[in-house]
Amino acid sequence: MLSAGRVLFTEQDLLFDVRVSMTRVCIGVAVGSLLALPVGFLLAWYPTLRAMAEPLVNFFRALPPIALVPLVIVYFGIGEDARISILVYASFFAAVIVLFEGISSIDPLLVRATRVLGANPWEVFIRTVVPASVPHLFTAVRVALGVSWATVVAAELVAAQRGLGAAIQDAATFYRIPDMYVGIAMIGATALLMDLVLKLIQSRLTTWQEKTR
Amino acid sequence: MTLTAAANRRTASDRIVFDEIGKHYVRAGDQLQVLDRCSFTVEPGEFVSVIGPSGCGKTTLLNMAAGFTAPDDGSVRVGDDVVTRPHPSRGVVFQQYAIFPWLTVARNIEFGLTLRANRRPRGERKDVVRRYLELMGLEPFASAYPKELSGGMRQRVAIARAYATDPQVLLMDEPFAALDAQTRERMQELLHETQLTERRTVLFITHSVEEAIFLSNRVVVLSARPTGVREVVDIGIPAPRSPETRLSPRFVDLRRRLEGLLRSASTDEAGARR
Numbered sequence: 001m002l003s004a005g006r007v008l009f010t011e012q013d014l015l016f017d018v019r020v021s022m023t024r025v026c027i028g029v030a031v032g033s034l035l036a037l038p039v040g041f042l043l044a045w046y047p048t049l050r051a052m053a054e055p056l057v058n059f060f061r062a063l064p065p066i067a068l069v070p071l072v073i074v075y076f077g078i079g080e081d082a083r084i085s086i087l088v089y090a091s092f093f094a095a096v097i098v099l100f101e102g103i104s105s106i107d108p109l110l111v112r113a114t115r116v117l118g119a120n121p122w123e124v125f126i127r128t129v130v131p132a133s134v135p136h137l138f139t140a141v142r143v144a145l146g147v148s149w150a151t152v153v154a155a156e157l158v159a160a161q162r163g164l165g166a167a168i169q170d171a172a173t174f175y176r177i178p179d180m181y182v183g184i185a186m187i188g189a190t191a192l193l194m195d196l197v198l199k200l201i202q203s204r205l206t207t208w209q210e211k212t213r
Numbered sequence: 214m215t216l217t218a219a220a221n222r223r224t225a226s227d228r229i230v231f232d233e234i235g236k237h238y239v240r241a242g243d244q245l246q247v248l249d250r251c252s253f254t255v256e257p258g259e260f261v262s263v264i265g266p267s268g269c270g271k272t273t274l275l276n277m278a279a280g281f282t283a284p285d286d287g288s289v290r291v292g293d294d295v296v297t298r299p300h301p302s303r304g305v306v307f308q309q310y311a312i313f314p315w316l317t318v319a320r321n322i323e324f325g326l327t328l329r330a331n332r333r334p335r336g337e338r339k340d341v342v343r344r345y346l347e348l349m350g351l352e353p354f355a356s357a358y359p360k361e362l363s364g365g366m367r368q369r370v371a372i373a374r375a376y377a378t379d380p381q382v383l384l385m386d387e388p389f390a391a392l393d394a395q396t397r398e399r400m401q402e403l404l405h406e407t408q409l410t411e412r413r414t415v416l417f418i419t420h421s422v423e424e425a426i427f428l429s430n431r432v433v434v435l436s437a438r439p440t441g442v443r444e445v446v447d448i449g450i451p452a453p454r455s456p457e458t459r460l461s462p463r464f465v466d467l468r469r470r471l472e473g474l475l476r477s478a479s480t481d482e483a484g485a486r487r
Binding site: 206 | 311374
Protein backbone atom coordinates (compact mmCIF):
# COMPACT_ATOMS: atom_id res chain seq x y z
CA MET A 1 0.00 0.00 0.00
CA LEU A 2 2.91 2.28 0.79
CA SER A 3 4.46 1.65 -2.61
CA ALA A 4 1.05 2.12 -4.18
CA GLY A 5 0.86 5.46 -2.38
CA ARG A 6 4.28 6.52 -3.64
CA VAL A 7 3.33 5.71 -7.21
CA LEU A 8 0.02 7.54 -6.83
CA PHE A 9 1.63 10.70 -5.50
CA THR A 10 4.39 10.80 -8.06
CA GLU A 11 2.97 9.39 -11.28
CA GLN A 12 -0.75 9.98 -10.98
CA ASP A 13 -0.50 13.26 -9.15
CA LEU A 14 -2.82 12.39 -6.27
CA LEU A 15 -2.11 15.74 -4.60
CA PHE A 16 -3.78 17.40 -7.56
CA ASP A 17 -6.90 15.35 -6.85
CA VAL A 18 -6.73 16.35 -3.20
CA ARG A 19 -6.49 19.98 -4.24
CA VAL A 20 -9.41 19.71 -6.65
CA SER A 21 -11.65 18.17 -4.00
CA MET A 22 -10.49 20.63 -1.36
CA THR A 23 -11.18 23.61 -3.59
CA ARG A 24 -14.67 22.36 -4.32
CA VAL A 25 -15.37 21.84 -0.63
CA CYS A 26 -13.98 25.24 0.32
CA ILE A 27 -16.04 27.13 -2.25
CA GLY A 28 -19.17 25.15 -1.39
CA VAL A 29 -18.81 25.67 2.35
CA ALA A 30 -17.89 29.35 1.99
CA VAL A 31 -20.84 30.21 -0.27
CA GLY A 32 -23.26 27.96 1.63
CA SER A 33 -22.31 29.37 5.03
CA LEU A 34 -22.37 32.97 3.80
CA LEU A 35 -25.91 32.43 2.52
CA ALA A 36 -26.88 30.68 5.75
CA LEU A 37 -25.63 33.55 7.92
CA PRO A 38 -28.35 36.16 7.19
CA VAL A 39 -31.02 33.46 7.00
CA GLY A 40 -29.92 32.12 10.40
CA PHE A 41 -30.12 35.58 11.95
CA LEU A 42 -33.54 36.26 10.46
CA LEU A 43 -34.97 32.95 11.59
CA ALA A 44 -33.57 33.34 15.10
CA TRP A 45 -34.79 36.93 15.38
CA TYR A 46 -38.35 36.51 14.12
CA PRO A 47 -40.15 33.57 15.76
CA THR A 48 -43.06 33.69 13.31
CA LEU A 49 -40.69 33.50 10.34
CA ARG A 50 -38.99 30.61 12.04
CA ALA A 51 -42.24 28.75 12.64
CA MET A 52 -43.06 29.10 8.94
CA ALA A 53 -39.62 28.24 7.59
CA GLU A 54 -38.60 25.45 9.92
CA PRO A 55 -40.58 22.61 8.28
CA LEU A 56 -39.29 23.76 4.92
CA VAL A 57 -35.71 23.79 6.13
CA ASN A 58 -36.10 20.36 7.68
CA PHE A 59 -37.61 19.02 4.48
CA PHE A 60 -34.68 20.11 2.35
CA ARG A 61 -32.15 19.17 4.97
CA ALA A 62 -33.49 15.62 5.02
CA LEU A 63 -32.84 15.15 1.30
CA PRO A 64 -29.43 13.56 0.77
CA PRO A 65 -27.59 16.04 -1.46
CA ILE A 66 -26.38 13.16 -3.55
CA ALA A 67 -29.97 12.38 -4.53
CA LEU A 68 -30.01 15.71 -6.31
CA VAL A 69 -27.05 14.91 -8.54
CA PRO A 70 -29.13 13.68 -11.49
CA LEU A 71 -31.40 16.71 -11.25
CA VAL A 72 -28.49 19.10 -11.05
CA ILE A 73 -26.88 17.48 -14.06
CA VAL A 74 -30.06 18.15 -16.04
CA TYR A 75 -29.91 21.86 -15.18
CA PHE A 76 -26.19 22.61 -14.91
CA GLY A 77 -24.67 19.85 -17.01
CA ILE A 78 -21.72 17.89 -15.65
CA GLY A 79 -19.35 20.82 -15.24
CA GLU A 80 -17.86 22.37 -12.16
CA ASP A 81 -21.05 24.43 -11.60
CA ALA A 82 -23.04 21.28 -10.99
CA ARG A 83 -20.70 19.92 -8.34
CA ILE A 84 -20.29 23.24 -6.55
CA SER A 85 -24.00 23.95 -6.49
CA ILE A 86 -24.65 20.61 -4.76
CA LEU A 87 -22.02 21.48 -2.17
CA VAL A 88 -23.54 24.91 -1.63
CA TYR A 89 -26.89 23.25 -1.11
CA ALA A 90 -25.44 20.72 1.37
CA SER A 91 -23.50 23.37 3.30
CA PHE A 92 -26.37 25.82 3.43
CA PHE A 93 -28.86 23.51 5.09
CA ALA A 94 -26.32 22.04 7.48
CA ALA A 95 -25.13 25.51 8.50
CA VAL A 96 -28.48 27.24 8.70
CA ILE A 97 -29.89 24.84 11.26
CA VAL A 98 -26.84 25.08 13.52
CA LEU A 99 -26.84 28.87 13.16
CA PHE A 100 -30.42 29.51 14.07
CA GLU A 101 -30.38 27.04 16.93
CA GLY A 102 -27.22 28.71 18.23
CA ILE A 103 -28.34 32.27 17.73
CA SER A 104 -31.69 31.69 19.38
CA SER A 105 -29.89 30.22 22.39
CA ILE A 106 -28.05 33.51 23.06
CA ASP A 107 -28.69 34.58 26.66
CA PRO A 108 -31.64 37.03 26.54
CA LEU A 109 -30.22 38.66 29.66
CA LEU A 110 -27.27 39.94 27.61
CA VAL A 111 -29.69 41.50 25.15
CA ARG A 112 -31.60 43.04 28.03
CA ALA A 113 -28.40 44.39 29.57
CA THR A 114 -27.46 45.93 26.24
CA ARG A 115 -30.82 47.66 25.89
CA VAL A 116 -30.67 48.98 29.43
CA LEU A 117 -27.32 50.63 28.68
CA GLY A 118 -29.05 52.61 25.93
CA ALA A 119 -28.54 50.51 22.80
CA ASN A 120 -30.92 50.93 19.86
CA PRO A 121 -32.02 47.76 17.99
CA TRP A 122 -29.19 48.03 15.48
CA GLU A 123 -26.62 48.33 18.30
CA VAL A 124 -28.17 45.37 20.11
CA PHE A 125 -27.66 43.36 16.92
CA ILE A 126 -24.19 44.49 15.97
CA ARG A 127 -22.67 44.81 19.45
CA THR A 128 -24.24 41.83 21.22
CA VAL A 129 -26.00 39.37 18.92
CA VAL A 130 -23.18 39.25 16.35
CA PRO A 131 -20.27 38.70 18.77
CA ALA A 132 -22.31 36.19 20.74
CA SER A 133 -22.93 34.31 17.47
CA VAL A 134 -19.30 33.88 16.45
CA PRO A 135 -18.83 30.52 18.23
CA HIS A 136 -22.00 29.23 16.58
CA LEU A 137 -20.75 30.35 13.18
CA PHE A 138 -17.64 28.23 13.66
CA THR A 139 -19.69 25.24 14.70
CA ALA A 140 -21.89 25.75 11.63
CA VAL A 141 -18.89 25.88 9.29
CA ARG A 142 -17.44 22.73 10.83
CA VAL A 143 -20.68 20.84 10.41
CA ALA A 144 -20.98 22.12 6.83
CA LEU A 145 -17.44 20.99 6.19
CA GLY A 146 -18.24 17.46 7.32
CA VAL A 147 -21.36 17.22 5.18
CA SER A 148 -19.54 18.72 2.19
CA TRP A 149 -16.72 16.22 2.31
CA ALA A 150 -19.18 13.37 2.32
CA THR A 151 -21.04 14.96 -0.57
CA VAL A 152 -18.06 15.92 -2.73
CA VAL A 153 -16.58 12.45 -2.75
CA ALA A 154 -19.93 10.89 -3.58
CA ALA A 155 -20.48 13.40 -6.36
CA GLU A 156 -17.02 12.77 -7.76
CA LEU A 157 -17.62 9.03 -7.74
CA VAL A 158 -20.58 9.60 -10.01
CA ALA A 159 -19.48 12.40 -12.25
CA ALA A 160 -16.00 13.87 -12.30
CA GLN A 161 -12.67 13.45 -14.07
CA ARG A 162 -10.49 14.61 -11.16
CA GLY A 163 -10.86 14.77 -7.43
CA LEU A 164 -10.45 12.14 -4.73
CA GLY A 165 -13.73 10.43 -5.49
CA ALA A 166 -12.80 10.19 -9.17
CA ALA A 167 -9.38 8.81 -8.24
CA ILE A 168 -10.98 6.07 -6.16
CA GLN A 169 -13.42 5.26 -8.94
CA ASP A 170 -10.53 5.16 -11.35
CA ALA A 171 -8.64 2.73 -9.16
CA ALA A 172 -11.71 0.55 -8.84
CA THR A 173 -12.14 0.36 -12.58
CA PHE A 174 -8.68 -1.17 -12.91
CA TYR A 175 -9.02 -3.21 -9.75
CA ARG A 176 -6.15 -1.42 -7.98
CA ILE A 177 -7.28 -2.17 -4.41
CA PRO A 178 -4.29 -0.57 -2.58
CA ASP A 179 -4.84 2.64 -4.55
CA MET A 180 -8.42 2.71 -3.37
CA TYR A 181 -7.28 2.51 0.23
CA VAL A 182 -4.81 5.34 -0.29
CA GLY A 183 -7.56 7.47 -1.76
CA ILE A 184 -9.91 6.75 1.12
CA ALA A 185 -7.18 7.49 3.66
CA MET A 186 -6.51 10.82 1.93
CA ILE A 187 -10.17 11.82 2.29
CA GLY A 188 -10.00 11.29 6.05
CA ALA A 189 -6.63 12.98 6.38
CA THR A 190 -7.64 16.06 4.39
CA ALA A 191 -10.93 16.49 6.23
CA LEU A 192 -9.12 16.13 9.55
CA LEU A 193 -6.55 18.72 8.54
CA MET A 194 -9.19 21.24 7.48
CA ASP A 195 -11.07 20.77 10.73
CA LEU A 196 -7.86 21.30 12.71
CA VAL A 197 -7.09 24.53 10.86
CA LEU A 198 -10.61 25.75 11.53
CA LYS A 199 -10.38 24.86 15.21
CA LEU A 200 -7.13 26.80 15.45
CA ILE A 201 -8.68 29.92 13.92
CA GLN A 202 -11.66 29.52 16.23
CA SER A 203 -9.61 29.33 19.40
CA ARG A 204 -7.71 32.45 18.25
CA LEU A 205 -10.90 34.41 17.60
CA THR A 206 -12.85 33.29 20.65
CA THR A 207 -10.27 33.35 23.43
CA TRP A 208 -12.98 34.88 25.59
CA GLN A 209 -15.11 31.78 25.49
CA GLU A 210 -15.47 29.70 28.60
CA LYS A 211 -14.45 26.11 28.09
CA THR A 212 -16.90 23.74 29.67
CA ARG A 213 -15.19 20.45 30.28
CA MET B 214 -14.93 68.93 43.42
CA THR B 215 -16.67 66.58 41.03
CA LEU B 216 -17.94 64.41 43.86
CA THR B 217 -19.79 67.25 45.55
CA ALA B 218 -21.04 68.34 42.17
CA ALA B 219 -22.40 64.86 41.64
CA ALA B 220 -24.01 64.88 45.07
CA ASN B 221 -25.58 68.31 44.54
CA ARG B 222 -26.78 67.40 41.09
CA ARG B 223 -29.23 64.92 42.63
CA THR B 224 -32.58 66.57 42.29
CA ALA B 225 -36.25 65.68 42.25
CA SER B 226 -35.69 64.19 38.79
CA ASP B 227 -34.07 61.21 40.53
CA ARG B 228 -37.10 60.26 42.59
CA ILE B 229 -38.70 56.86 41.93
CA VAL B 230 -42.44 56.71 42.60
CA PHE B 231 -44.44 53.48 42.60
CA ASP B 232 -48.03 54.66 42.38
CA GLU B 233 -50.84 52.20 43.13
CA ILE B 234 -49.18 49.39 41.16
CA GLY B 235 -51.33 46.42 40.24
CA LYS B 236 -50.40 43.32 38.27
CA HIS B 237 -52.26 40.12 37.62
CA TYR B 238 -51.76 36.99 35.58
CA VAL B 239 -54.44 34.83 34.06
CA ARG B 240 -53.81 31.15 34.69
CA ALA B 241 -56.24 28.41 33.66
CA GLY B 242 -59.03 30.97 33.41
CA ASP B 243 -58.41 32.24 36.94
CA GLN B 244 -57.16 35.72 37.52
CA LEU B 245 -54.20 35.70 39.87
CA GLN B 246 -53.60 39.08 41.49
CA VAL B 247 -49.87 39.42 42.17
CA LEU B 248 -49.52 43.08 43.04
CA ASP B 249 -52.33 45.13 44.48
CA ARG B 250 -52.23 48.91 45.01
CA CYS B 251 -48.55 48.82 45.85
CA SER B 252 -47.17 52.32 46.55
CA PHE B 253 -43.88 53.67 47.83
CA THR B 254 -41.27 56.25 46.94
CA VAL B 255 -37.50 56.26 46.74
CA GLU B 256 -36.25 59.79 47.45
CA PRO B 257 -33.36 61.34 45.47
CA GLY B 258 -30.00 60.03 46.71
CA GLU B 259 -31.70 57.48 48.90
CA PHE B 260 -30.85 53.77 49.12
CA VAL B 261 -34.04 51.75 49.54
CA SER B 262 -34.25 47.97 49.79
CA VAL B 263 -37.33 45.91 49.07
CA ILE B 264 -37.81 42.63 50.93
CA GLY B 265 -40.75 40.28 51.02
CA PRO B 266 -41.81 36.64 51.07
CA SER B 267 -40.43 34.68 48.13
CA GLY B 268 -42.59 34.90 45.03
CA CYS B 269 -44.29 38.10 46.17
CA GLY B 270 -43.28 40.08 43.10
CA LYS B 271 -40.17 41.98 44.22
CA THR B 272 -38.44 41.43 40.93
CA THR B 273 -41.62 42.34 39.07
CA LEU B 274 -41.51 45.75 40.75
CA LEU B 275 -37.92 46.25 39.66
CA ASN B 276 -38.72 45.13 36.12
CA MET B 277 -41.44 47.76 36.01
CA ALA B 278 -39.03 50.49 37.11
CA ALA B 279 -36.55 49.29 34.48
CA GLY B 280 -39.22 49.28 31.78
CA PHE B 281 -39.15 45.54 31.04
CA THR B 282 -42.69 44.92 32.32
CA ALA B 283 -45.73 47.19 32.30
CA PRO B 284 -48.04 47.37 35.33
CA ASP B 285 -51.74 46.58 34.75
CA ASP B 286 -52.80 49.36 37.11
CA GLY B 287 -51.02 52.46 38.34
CA SER B 288 -47.65 53.66 37.10
CA VAL B 289 -43.97 53.92 37.91
CA ARG B 290 -42.47 57.39 37.59
CA VAL B 291 -38.82 58.35 37.60
CA GLY B 292 -38.64 62.10 37.99
CA ASP B 293 -41.43 63.44 35.79
CA ASP B 294 -41.38 60.56 33.32
CA VAL B 295 -43.71 57.60 33.40
CA VAL B 296 -41.59 54.52 32.74
CA THR B 297 -42.61 52.76 29.54
CA ARG B 298 -39.39 51.18 28.27
CA PRO B 299 -35.71 50.68 29.17
CA HIS B 300 -33.65 53.85 29.22
CA PRO B 301 -29.97 54.51 30.00
CA SER B 302 -31.02 56.95 32.72
CA ARG B 303 -32.09 53.88 34.72
CA GLY B 304 -29.14 51.54 35.25
CA VAL B 305 -29.79 47.90 36.11
CA VAL B 306 -27.58 45.36 37.88
CA PHE B 307 -28.73 41.77 37.36
CA GLN B 308 -28.32 38.80 39.66
CA GLN B 309 -26.52 36.79 36.96
CA TYR B 310 -24.09 39.66 36.19
CA ALA B 311 -24.90 39.77 32.47
CA ILE B 312 -21.51 41.16 31.55
CA PHE B 313 -20.28 40.63 27.99
CA PRO B 314 -17.96 37.59 27.90
CA TRP B 315 -16.26 38.72 24.67
CA LEU B 316 -15.14 42.05 26.11
CA THR B 317 -12.37 42.74 28.61
CA VAL B 318 -13.24 44.21 32.00
CA ALA B 319 -12.30 47.73 30.87
CA ARG B 320 -14.35 47.41 27.66
CA ASN B 321 -17.32 46.09 29.59
CA ILE B 322 -17.29 49.17 31.82
CA GLU B 323 -16.85 51.41 28.78
CA PHE B 324 -19.63 49.72 26.78
CA GLY B 325 -22.52 52.06 27.64
CA LEU B 326 -20.43 55.13 26.81
CA THR B 327 -19.77 53.87 23.27
CA LEU B 328 -23.47 53.61 22.39
CA ARG B 329 -25.10 56.38 20.40
CA ALA B 330 -27.52 57.27 23.21
CA ASN B 331 -24.72 58.35 25.56
CA ARG B 332 -21.51 58.41 23.56
CA ARG B 333 -18.56 60.21 25.14
CA PRO B 334 -15.25 61.20 23.57
CA ARG B 335 -12.46 58.66 23.95
CA GLY B 336 -10.49 60.66 26.53
CA GLU B 337 -13.50 61.05 28.77
CA ARG B 338 -14.33 57.37 28.44
CA LYS B 339 -10.82 56.43 29.55
CA ASP B 340 -11.21 58.66 32.62
CA VAL B 341 -14.54 57.15 33.58
CA VAL B 342 -13.23 53.61 33.10
CA ARG B 343 -10.11 54.33 35.18
CA ARG B 344 -12.22 55.85 37.93
CA TYR B 345 -14.55 52.87 38.28
CA LEU B 346 -11.76 50.32 37.91
CA GLU B 347 -10.18 52.00 40.91
CA LEU B 348 -13.40 52.38 42.90
CA MET B 349 -14.25 48.70 42.44
CA GLY B 350 -10.69 47.45 42.98
CA LEU B 351 -10.56 46.07 39.46
CA GLU B 352 -7.36 47.71 38.17
CA PRO B 353 -5.33 44.46 38.05
CA PHE B 354 -8.05 42.90 35.90
CA ALA B 355 -8.59 45.75 33.42
CA SER B 356 -7.57 43.65 30.40
CA ALA B 357 -8.85 40.30 31.69
CA TYR B 358 -11.84 38.52 30.19
CA PRO B 359 -14.83 37.70 32.44
CA LYS B 360 -14.09 33.96 32.29
CA GLU B 361 -10.95 34.61 34.33
CA LEU B 362 -12.87 36.32 37.13
CA SER B 363 -14.65 34.99 40.21
CA GLY B 364 -18.37 35.65 40.74
CA GLY B 365 -17.70 38.58 43.06
CA MET B 366 -15.33 40.20 40.58
CA ARG B 367 -17.82 39.74 37.75
CA GLN B 368 -20.49 41.47 39.77
CA ARG B 369 -18.08 44.36 40.44
CA VAL B 370 -17.71 44.73 36.69
CA ALA B 371 -21.49 44.78 36.28
CA ILE B 372 -21.87 47.42 39.00
CA ALA B 373 -19.08 49.54 37.52
CA ARG B 374 -20.70 49.27 34.08
CA ALA B 375 -24.03 50.44 35.51
CA TYR B 376 -22.44 53.42 37.27
CA ALA B 377 -20.31 54.38 34.28
CA THR B 378 -23.19 55.68 32.16
CA ASP B 379 -24.11 58.02 35.03
CA PRO B 380 -27.76 56.94 35.34
CA GLN B 381 -30.29 58.94 37.36
CA VAL B 382 -31.27 55.88 39.32
CA LEU B 383 -29.82 52.42 39.83
CA LEU B 384 -31.95 49.30 40.05
CA MET B 385 -30.32 46.23 41.57
CA ASP B 386 -32.01 42.84 41.43
CA GLU B 387 -30.52 40.59 44.15
CA PRO B 388 -27.04 41.31 42.82
CA PHE B 389 -25.23 39.33 45.53
CA ALA B 390 -27.59 36.35 45.78
CA ALA B 391 -25.29 34.05 43.81
CA LEU B 392 -22.19 34.83 45.89
CA ASP B 393 -20.79 32.94 48.87
CA ALA B 394 -21.33 34.46 52.33
CA GLN B 395 -17.91 36.04 52.73
CA THR B 396 -17.76 37.56 49.26
CA ARG B 397 -21.27 38.77 49.81
CA GLU B 398 -20.42 40.75 52.95
CA ARG B 399 -17.34 42.19 51.28
CA MET B 400 -19.49 43.28 48.32
CA GLN B 401 -22.03 44.87 50.61
CA GLU B 402 -19.28 46.92 52.21
CA LEU B 403 -17.91 47.89 48.82
CA LEU B 404 -21.34 48.95 47.59
CA HIS B 405 -21.93 50.93 50.78
CA GLU B 406 -18.64 52.79 50.33
CA THR B 407 -19.48 53.43 46.69
CA GLN B 408 -22.86 54.80 47.65
CA LEU B 409 -21.24 57.19 50.15
CA THR B 410 -19.10 58.78 47.43
CA GLU B 411 -21.50 58.46 44.48
CA ARG B 412 -24.83 59.23 46.18
CA ARG B 413 -27.23 57.67 43.67
CA THR B 414 -30.87 56.89 44.05
CA VAL B 415 -30.85 53.12 44.46
CA LEU B 416 -33.66 50.58 44.48
CA PHE B 417 -32.26 47.33 45.81
CA ILE B 418 -34.12 44.00 45.75
CA THR B 419 -32.96 41.32 48.17
CA HIS B 420 -34.21 38.40 50.21
CA SER B 421 -31.61 38.96 52.92
CA VAL B 422 -32.79 41.05 55.85
CA GLU B 423 -29.24 41.65 57.00
CA GLU B 424 -28.17 42.90 53.60
CA ALA B 425 -31.14 45.23 53.44
CA ILE B 426 -30.38 46.77 56.86
CA PHE B 427 -26.67 47.14 56.23
CA LEU B 428 -27.07 48.97 52.92
CA SER B 429 -30.26 50.97 53.18
CA ASN B 430 -31.68 54.22 54.41
CA ARG B 431 -35.10 52.63 54.41
CA VAL B 432 -36.45 49.12 53.93
CA VAL B 433 -39.80 48.41 52.28
CA VAL B 434 -41.39 45.19 53.54
CA LEU B 435 -43.93 43.70 51.15
CA SER B 436 -46.83 41.53 52.20
CA ALA B 437 -47.73 38.18 50.68
CA ARG B 438 -49.89 37.94 47.55
CA PRO B 439 -51.70 40.01 46.55
CA THR B 440 -48.67 42.06 47.38
CA GLY B 441 -48.87 45.51 48.86
CA VAL B 442 -46.55 47.46 51.12
CA ARG B 443 -46.75 46.03 54.62
CA GLU B 444 -44.43 48.47 56.30
CA VAL B 445 -41.62 50.90 55.54
CA VAL B 446 -38.86 50.80 58.14
CA ASP B 447 -36.38 53.63 58.72
CA ILE B 448 -32.94 52.18 59.38
CA GLY B 449 -31.36 55.30 60.87
CA ILE B 450 -27.94 53.81 61.43
CA PRO B 451 -25.45 56.60 60.64
CA ALA B 452 -22.93 56.14 57.84
CA PRO B 453 -20.22 55.05 57.37
CA ARG B 454 -21.22 51.57 58.41
CA SER B 455 -18.58 48.92 59.04
CA PRO B 456 -18.53 45.16 59.65
CA GLU B 457 -18.96 45.96 63.39
CA THR B 458 -22.26 47.67 62.59
CA ARG B 459 -23.73 44.22 62.03
CA LEU B 460 -23.22 43.46 65.72
CA SER B 461 -24.58 46.71 67.15
CA PRO B 462 -27.76 46.55 69.31
CA ARG B 463 -29.64 48.77 66.87
CA PHE B 464 -28.78 46.45 63.97
CA VAL B 465 -29.80 43.34 65.89
CA ASP B 466 -33.08 44.98 66.97
CA LEU B 467 -33.92 45.91 63.40
CA ARG B 468 -33.07 42.45 62.24
CA ARG B 469 -35.41 40.90 64.79
CA ARG B 470 -38.19 43.27 63.84
CA LEU B 471 -37.86 42.85 60.10
CA GLU B 472 -37.57 39.09 60.30
CA GLY B 473 -40.73 39.10 62.44
CA LEU B 474 -42.52 41.16 59.80
CA LEU B 475 -41.37 38.85 57.04
CA ARG B 476 -42.39 35.75 58.93
CA SER B 477 -45.88 37.05 59.63
CA ALA B 478 -46.20 38.08 55.98
CA SER B 479 -45.38 34.51 54.94
CA THR B 480 -47.84 32.99 57.45
CA ASP B 481 -50.55 35.31 56.11
CA GLU B 482 -49.91 33.79 52.72
CA ALA B 483 -50.03 30.24 54.06
CA GLY B 484 -53.28 31.13 55.84
CA ALA B 485 -54.75 32.67 52.71
CA ARG B 486 -53.95 29.56 50.68
CA ARG B 487 -55.90 27.29 53.01
